[in-house]
Amino acid sequence: MLLVGLGLGGCAGLRRDRLPVSLYVAVGVPEGRVNNATVTIFRSRFSQLLIDFRRLHPNLLLQPSLYSEAQLIQQLRDRDDADLGPDLIITSGAQANALLREGLVDPLPLDTELRANVAPALLQRLRDSRGRHAGLPMLQFPQLACYDRTRLATAPASLDALLAAAAAGSRVGLPLQLRNLLWTMGALGATPALEAASQGREPTPAQRQAMVAWARWLQEANIQRSLSFYASQDTVVDGLANGSLDWISCHSIDLLDLRRRLGQRLGVASLPSGPQHPPSPANEMRVMSLGRDSSRAQRTMALALAHFSIQPLVQRSLTLETLSFLPVNPRVTVPVQSSTALAAMVQAERQALVLHKIRTSLQDGSQELRRLNEEVIVPLVFDSLAPEEATRRLLTIIRSHR
Amino acid sequence: MNQLLLKVLGWLGYLERGPVLLQVLLLLALLTASRVLQLRQLPRGLVPPLQALIGPLAALLVAGLLGLLGHPGGLLRLLAQLWLGWSLLGLIEGPLRRWLPAARVHQLQSRLLRPLYLVAAGLTLVNRLGNARDLALIPLGRLFNVTVTLGTVTTSLLVSYLLLVGSGPPAAGLAWLAQRGLGISNGSRKALELLLSYSVVGIGITALCFHLGLSSTALLTIAGGLSVGLGFGIKEVFSNFVSGLWLLFEGSVRPGEVLMIDGDPCEVRRLGLRATLLWRNRDNAELLIPNQRFFTEQATTYTASDRMRRSEVTVGVAHQHDPGLVIALLEASARTVPGVEAEPPPCGLLLSYDAFAMTYSLRFWITNPLQNVGICSAVNQAIWHTFQREGIEIPMPWPTDGSGTPPAGGT
Numbered sequence: 001m002l003l004v005g006l007g008l009g010g011c012a013g014l015r016r017d018r019l020p021v022s023l024y025v026a027v028g029v030p031e032g033r034v035n036n037a038t039v040t041i042f043r044s045r046f047s048q049l050l051i052d053f054r055r056l057h058p059n060l061l062l063q064p065s066l067y068s069e070a071q072l073i074q075q076l077r078d079r080d081d082a083d084l085g086p087d088l089i090i091t092s093g094a095q096a097n098a099l100l101r102e103g104l105v106d107p108l109p110l111d112t113e114l115r116a117n118v119a120p121a122l123l124q125r126l127r128d129s130r131g132r133h134a135g136l137p138m139l140q141f142p143q144l145a146c147y148d149r150t151r152l153a154t155a156p157a158s159l160d161a162l163l164a165a166a167a168a169g170s171r172v173g174l175p176l177q178l179r180n181l182l183w184t185m186g187a188l189g190a191t192p193a194l195e196a197a198s199q200g201r202e203p204t205p206a207q208r209q210a211m212v213a214w215a216r217w218l219q220e221a222n223i224q225r226s227l228s229f230y231a232s233q234d235t236v237v238d239g240l241a242n243g244s245l246d247w248i249s250c251h252s253i254d255l256l257d258l259r260r261r262l263g264q265r266l267g268v269a270s271l272p273s274g275p276q277h278p279p280s281p282a283n284e285m286r287v288m289s290l291g292r293d294s295s296r297a298q299r300t301m302a303l304a305l306a307h308f309s310i311q312p313l314v315q316r317s318l319t320l321e322t323l324s325f326l327p328v329n330p331r332v333t334v335p336v337q338s339s340t341a342l343a344a345m346v347q348a349e350r351q352a353l354v355l356h357k358i359r360t361s362l363q364d365g366s367q368e369l370r371r372l373n374e375e376v377i378v379p380l381v382f383d384s385l386a387p388e389e390a391t392r393r394l395l396t397i398i399r400s401h402r
Numbered sequence: 403m404n405q406l407l408l409k410v411l412g413w414l415g416y417l418e419r420g421p422v423l424l425q426v427l428l429l430l431a432l433l434t435a436s437r438v439l440q441l442r443q444l445p446r447g448l449v450p451p452l453q454a455l456i457g458p459l460a461a462l463l464v465a466g467l468l469g470l471l472g473h474p475g476g477l478l479r480l481l482a483q484l485w486l487g488w489s490l491l492g493l494i495e496g497p498l499r500r501w502l503p504a505a506r507v508h509q510l511q512s513r514l515l516r517p518l519y520l521v522a523a524g525l526t527l528v529n530r531l532g533n534a535r536d537l538a539l540i541p542l543g544r545l546f547n548v549t550v551t552l553g554t555v556t557t558s559l560l561v562s563y564l565l566l567v568g569s570g571p572p573a574a575g576l577a578w579l580a581q582r583g584l585g586i587s588n589g590s591r592k593a594l595e596l597l598l599s600y601s602v603v604g605i606g607i608t609a610l611c612f613h614l615g616l617s618s619t620a621l622l623t624i625a626g627g628l629s630v631g632l633g634f635g636i637k638e639v640f641s642n643f644v645s646g647l648w649l650l651f652e653g654s655v656r657p658g659e660v661l662m663i664d665g666d667p668c669e670v671r672r673l674g675l676r677a678t679l680l681w682r683n684r685d686n687a688e689l690l691i692p693n694q695r696f697f698t699e700q701a702t703t704y705t706a707s708d709r710m711r712r713s714e715v716t717v718g719v720a721h722q723h724d725p726g727l728v729i730a731l732l733e734a735s736a737r738t739v740p741g742v743e744a745e746p747p748p749c750g751l752l753l754s755y756d757a758f759a760m761t762y763s764l765r766f767w768i769t770n771p772l773q774n775v776g777i778c779s780a781v782n783q784a785i786w787h788t789f790q791r792e793g794i795e796i797p798m799p800w801p802t803d804g805s806g807t808p809p810a811g812g813t
Contacts, residue, residue, distance in 0.1 A: 022415020024532075036549070039539050063412040065533040075533065082530040083421055083474040293474075295419045 021301045022061045024291070026076065028069040028091030030234070039066060041256055048321060053308050060301060069095055076104045085293040087302045093125050093137070096287040100134035105289040107132035109303075117310040119330045121356055122285060135289035136306045137328040139318070142348030143183060143281035144341075146240055146250035146258060147267045155269030156247070159187055159217070162272045165247065166227040173236040173245040174221075176229040176381060178372045179282055180249060181218070182355060183271045186280020190214035191354050193391075197398040208391060215380055215387035215394075222381050229381055251284055252345055255324045268341040270348060283352045285328065368401035405540045406552060413531045425468070425478040432461045433485075451492040458486035480530065484523045491515055513567045521560065546620035558610050565606040573598035592657035593650045596673055600647070638694070642676045645697035649673065654706065655696050660771045662702035663689060667771050683772045704771035710743070711771040715781050718759030720795040725752045725760065731792055732764045735784040741777040743767040759797045 029038050046064065054060055065086070067075050072091060076099065079085045089096070089105060099105045108114075108126075110133055115123070122137040145155050152170055156162040166172045174181065185191050193203035193211040203211070221227050230236045237254045239245035241261040249271060250258070258266050271279040288306045290299065308314060315327035319334060319342075326334060326345050336343040376394045379385035385393075416422045436457025439445075443453070461482030468475030491511065498507045528534045538553025577595035580586060586594070611621055649655040650673060659670045661680065668680040668689060678696065680689045704711045719728050729750035736748035748766035755761075764785070768777050789796060 020415075022412055022418060024415070026533075036539055036541075036551075039536070061412060061415060063409070063415065063532065064536075066536045066539075067533055068535075075529070079530050081476045082480045083419070083425070083476045084416055084530045293419065293421075297418065 019297070020059050020061050021057075021297045022063055023088060023298060023301050023305070024086040025062060025064045025088045025090060026072070026079075026086040026291075027064055027066050028072040028089070028095055029066055030069055037257065042066065045318070045322065048318060049309055049314065052314065053305060056308070057301065057304060060305075073098065073102060073104065077102070080104060080292060083293050085291045087291045087294040087298045088305065089135070089289040089291060090138070090286055091289070093122075093134075093285045093287050096126060096134040096289045097128065099289055100128060100132060104292065105134065106292050108134070108136055108290060108306075113307065114310070117312070117329045117331070119328055121353065122328050125285075125356065126287060135287035136310065137285050138288050138309050139286045140326040140328055140345075140349065141251045141253040141284040141286070141324075142326060142345040142352065143180075143249060143251050143271065143283055144255075144344050144348060145247065145269045145271050146237075146254065147247040147269070148240060148243070148245075148262065148265050149267040150265050151246040152267070155267060156272050157270075158272050159184070159274050162247070163221065163224060163227070166224045169226055170246045171239075171244065172224075172227040173239050173248045174227070174229050175233045175236050175249070176231060176373070176377060177233070177369075178377050179369060180233055181377070182282040183249065183279040184217065184274075185211075185214050186351065186354055187272065187274030187277055188214040188217055189274065189277045191280050193395065194398065197395040200399060203395065208395075211391045211394070212387050215390045218377075218381055219383060219387060222383070252324050252326075252341070253284065255341065256322065268344050270344045270351070278351045280354045281348045281352050282355060283348060286325075368397060371397050371401075403542060406537075406542070409532065409537060409540065416531070421474040422477055424473075425465075425475065425481075428464055429461060429478055429481050432457055432464065436460070451489070451495070454489040454492055455486070458482050458489055461485060477530075480526075484526065487519060487523070488516075491519060517563070517567075545614075546616055546623070548615035548620075550614065554614050558614060561610055562607060565603045569599045569602040569606075570595075573602065590656065593673075596650055596657075597647075638692075639676055642693040645693035646673055646676075646678070649693060649696055654703070655693075655701075659703055659705045660709070661696075662704075663691070667704065667774065669772060684775075709769055709771065711768050711774060712765055713768050713774050713778055713781075714763055714765045715778050715785070716753070716761055716763050717782075717785055718756065718761050718796060719789075720797045721755070721760055723760075723794055725762075727792075728752075728760075728762060728794060731788050731794065732762060732785060735788045736764055736766045736781050739777060739780045739784050741768055741770070741773055742781065743769060758799045 027042060029042075042064065046062075050060070050062060069091060072089075072095060076085060076089070085104075089099065091099070096105070100107065110123075114136060118137050122140070123133060126134045126137065128134065147155050152165060156165050162172060185194060188210065190207075190211040190213070193207035196203040196207060222229060230239065233251070233254075236245060236248040237250060237258065240248045240250075241258055255266075255268065271281055273279055288302075288309065290302055290306075294302060310329050312327075312329050312331045315329045316332045319325065319327050319332070320338075323339050323341050326342075326349055334342050334346055336346050372394060375397065376385070376390050380387065380390040417426065436454075439456060440450070440453055443450075445453070445456075448456075459482075461478060465475035465479035465482055468478065495507055495511060498510070502510070525534050528537060535553075538551060538556065540552045542550050542552055542555060544550065573595045576598055577591045580594055581591040608621075611624075616624075655661070655670055655673065655678060657670050657672060660667050661670065662668075663680060663682070666682050666684050668682045670678060671681050671688070672679040673693070677690045677692050680691060681687075682689060717732070729752065732750035733748045736742050737744065742748060743766070746767050748764060751763045751765065753761045753763050764781065766781065768774060786796075788794075
């Protein structure tokens with residue numbers, strides 16, 4: 001009786017809000033990146049966030065699982081079917097939108113504090129037609145130019161300079177996917193045609209002509225001996241890291257890996273501009289979405305972590321410690337003077353505004369993007385499709401998927 | 403290892419969710435009830451494999467009811483499906499026995515189907531609790547400067563097991579094809595089957611080592627360590643293994659061969675890694691004899707170049723009978739016995755003049771050495787009947803009381 005009494009007394013001594021809470025987190029990473037390096041990077045980044053969060057919530061037990069983005073939806077569907085879905089899903093903005101459409105995440109309950117701590121343009125990218133938000137932006141990964149400083153003294157500032165560098169023997173690598181080539185569309189003034197098509201309008205002759213010029217530029221770029229198109233972003237990143245390429249378009253998510261492999265040789269800059277227009281980089285963001293199977297304690301903890309991760313101090317310290325992404329909190333001022341990489345990222349953030357109206361229709365892994373790559377970009381670059389026909393097909397596909 | 407433990411223990415956190423806890427408790431209750439029913443063999447009239455289906459079907463029903471009532475029932479449904487799959491494995495045993503011998507079916511179930519099902523079910527469950535691919539990345543330690551992860555260890559164990567267990571049927575198929583194509587004997591087919599199986603296992607394990615990331619230097623180091631081990635601890639095992647391989651190549655001991663072991667003909671059933679399994683007809687015993695014995699000791703075989711055995715019975719006949727007639731009768735008797743070959747023909751011989759009888763020998767050929775005792779018995783019976791019919795006496799020495807009179811009852 002004494003033992004039972006002591007046991008019950010001990011249980012009563014535990015405060016309800018101090019009971020351990022297991023938080024299951026599913027993390028979507030690009031295809032082919034579910035490996036030891038990604039796990040290490042994720043753990044190091046997340047542990048920085050958790051050290052401070054555990055001071056407030058020492059009862060948190062975090063259980064992360066990494067998934068390839070291509071399989072995330074199916075895996076979440078399977079886990080949801082067994083009522084074992086994660087409490088938090090960290091993935092790209094495009095995928096978060098897809099998860100909300102599929103009913104695999106709960107809409108984010110936005111309060112004034114959250115609204116104040118996230119840039120409205122980023123929140124807008126996660127809003128569906130019913131006004132629901134697919135998740136909370138955590139970090140931004142701008143698209144940049146990465147180069148080998150021992151091979152190129154300075155990064156080409158314009159497309160002409162890039163082609164001139166290639167003509168002079170610098171090896172340039174570009175991924176053969178529309179999403180990763182969107183920046184060239186902005187530089188050549190072709191985004192108005194894209195925007196018109198994504199809104200169901202017919203582009204003006206001038207807008208269409210700009211897109212034909214962009215298609216022709218892509219085709220002519222492939223003729224350059226030292227400029228090559230590659231199957232994936234991973235391939236070009238590996239090419240730069242192992243010395244077979246000198247200049248590539250990259251995302252800031254790649255910087256940690258590239259810094260580790262290239263060290264001081266890595267140069268980071270903004271993407272090249274066109275004759276009259278700046279580039280339109282397709283920046284990525286990491287988003288926290290809420291799972292559907294959480295207990296009340298798990299949901300409370302998940303929301304607490306989401307709130308905590310966008311606090312100005314947390315965002316600032318994460319940005320400065322990694323120099324690999326930008327904060328989503330508009331109240332955080334990024335010290336661009338301290339790092340060229342940060343300066344390039346901030347510039348990319350500004351340049352990307354032009355794509356905000358059309359981004360949601362070009363989501364990574366979507367059927368639309370797959371069709372655009374297979375039916376337009378690949379045949380265009382390999383010269384089996386004329387620029388005029390490529391433009392017609394591209395605009396038709398975008399309008400049909402609106 | 404700590405990471406793995408934390409991950410696995412962390413799955414207990416799902417029990418914080420009320421619906422998950424409820425479904426786990428329901429499943430445990432159904433498992434207990436099903437076990438009790440099975441122990442009491444209820445409901446009566448159902449064969450055990452069908453009784454085993456009641457539990458998982460009830461679990462599926464409960465999961466469906468939970469869904470109808472608006473409660474989550476996905477976990478219970480998943481676990482019930484896995485349980486049902488396991489029970490169905492018991493049901494396919496009957497149909498399989500129509501095609502395969504019972505021992506082979508049991509082997510297939512216990513060594514291949516059930517272990518594979520457990521692995522598949524385990525992976526399914528892990529994928530619902532987390533991500534198996536992510537779990538596979540957990541490092542367990544370093545071996546020859548290579549990080550060994552849970553995934554590589556699991557894959558290696560699984561592939562090794564499959565190679566050991568699963569290489570048999572394909573090797574048997576190839577050996578069968580070779581027999582059909584090249585016309586080799588049954589013994590050679592079985593030898594070829596074993597050699598193919600060993601080759602696949604050997605190549606597979608070497609490939610696995612490279613898959614693990616072990617360099618050729620590391621493999622040489624392992625080989626060096628093994629050679630020391632062979633010199634001390636496992637010398638006999640290795641000696642038996644090499645002896646087995648040598649015997650296969652030489653073709654002197656193959657499955658199907660008949661060897662004389664301690665005076666009894668025994669058929670070779672299986673040539674194993676360490677020992678050879680033989681079957682003794684006399685008492686249906688199976689003998690496990692280390693391969694080394696056949697390698698180092700003399701052995702008598704009746705099946706090295708053909709399966710013919712020359713057999714012999716001896717009989718004593720009274721002195722008054724014509725030896726030519728007796729020999730003709732002996733040879734004629736042998737020819738009437740099934741199993742005695744007509745060619746070469748049976749041969750009768752007069753061996754000696756003894757005190758009470760003339761000793762004759764009848765030699766004849768048989769094609770199945772294992773049936774020697776039975777055929778000899780039949781030949782002896784045929785001789786007795788022939789001699790009775792023809793009035794040939796088989797004299798017997800009688801014990802006497804010293805006066806030369808046979809005891810009462812003698813003839």
